[in-house]
Amino acid sequence: MRSTSTIPRHAAIIMDGNGRWAAARGLPRSAGHKAGIDALRAAVRAAADFGIEYLTIYSFSTENWSRPKTEVMFLLELLRRFIRQDVAELHASGVRIHVIGDREGLDRSIVTMLEDAEKLTRDNTKLNLVVAFNYGSRQEITRAARAMAADVASGKIALADVTPEALDGQLDTAGMPPPDLLIRTGGEQRISNFLLWQCAYAEFVFVPEFWPDFTADIFARAIAEYASRERRFGGLKAQSA
Numbered sequence: 425m426r427s428t429s430t431i432p433r434h435a436a437i438i439m440d441g442n443g444r445w446a447a448a449r450g451l452p453r454s455a456g457h458k459a460g461i462d463a464l465r466a467a468v469r470a471a472a473d474f475g476i477e478y479l480t481i482y483s484f485s486t487e488n489w490s491r492p493k494t495e496v497m498f499l500l501e502l503l504r505r506f507i508r509q510d511v512a513e514l515h516a517s518g519v520r521i522h523v524i525g526d527r528e529g530l531d532r533s534i535v536t537m538l539e540d541a542e543k544l545t546r547d548n549t550k551l552n553l554v555v556a557f558n559y560g561s562r563q564e565i566t567r568a569a570r571a572m573a574a575d576v577a578s579g580k581i582a583l584a585d586v587t588p589e590a591l592d593g594q595l596d597t598a599g600m601p602p603p604d605l606l607i608r609t610g611g612e613q614r615i616s617n618f619l620l621w622q623c624a625y626a627e628f629v630f631v632p633e634f635w636p637d638f639t640a641d642i643f644a645r646a647i648a649e650y651a652s653r654e655r656r657f658g659g660l661k662a663q664s665a
């Protein structure tokens with residue numbers, strides 16, 4: 425049941441810990457990434473069941489290119505396979521897919537695949553699944569600033585038109601509500617260049633479990649933690665107003 429006070433409208437997840445999950449089992453890191461796909465499927469189903477409107481997942485960062493080539497290739501192939509295998513089912517269950525991140529310099533076939541998934545699912549309304557792929561928040565903000573600077577330089581807009589709202593509208597996430605809840609699995613307590621602008625007032629929940637061990641129950645616990653927080657947005661407690 426959807427209740428606006430307890431269920432985040434937008435949850436974002438840093439799916440971290442695949443490599444450590446695998447290492448703990450004496451398996452190659454790739455096995456952890458593969459197991460992470462099953463956790464992702466479960467998280468998407470759970471998000472839809474909870475009545476979350478937007479689920480954003482960090483699948484590959486701009487900094488992840490610095491990993492060994494074999495791991496990068498494996499991750500790209502895994503994304504391809506996920507889209508190929510899951511898009512029909514996601515579509516059937518009413519999931520709308522969005523992709524954020526830099527598409528410049530990516531293999532054309534991946535970009536086409538992602539764009540086709542966005543097009544196919546564009547009228548779905550059950551859940552918005554936002555896939556952050558080749559995503560880096562500082563780069564996204566820089567792209568937005570550059571677009572606005574170009575508009576000022578060409579006279580399309582005035583300097584005074586450069587506002588937080590206008591910049592927000594130039595981000596890859598334009599038109600989406602900001603995350604209410606940010607979950608990071610794997611125990612690290614950092615943001616790793618994810619949604620820096622958008623998370624200005626998000627509630628952060630860090631969970632120790634590695635991403636392949638993430639379940640609907642862990643998700644529900646993170647939401648309960650979120651629901652227990654008092655969000656003030658710089659103001660005062662409701663009762664002291």
Ligand code: IPE
Nearest residue numbers: 439440441442443444445483
């Ligand atoms: C998250 O797991 C997946 C990606 C970054 C693509 P990691 O691969 O970062 O796993 P750990 O953090 O090394 O355990």
Ligand code: IPE
Nearest residue numbers: 438439440482483484485616
């Ligand atoms: C963040 O995890 C990126 C993704 C989950 C896709 P990383 O494993 O890349 O982050 P760091 O290196 O621990 O900060």
Ligand code: MG
Nearest residue numbers: 440441442610
């Ligand atoms: Mg990691």
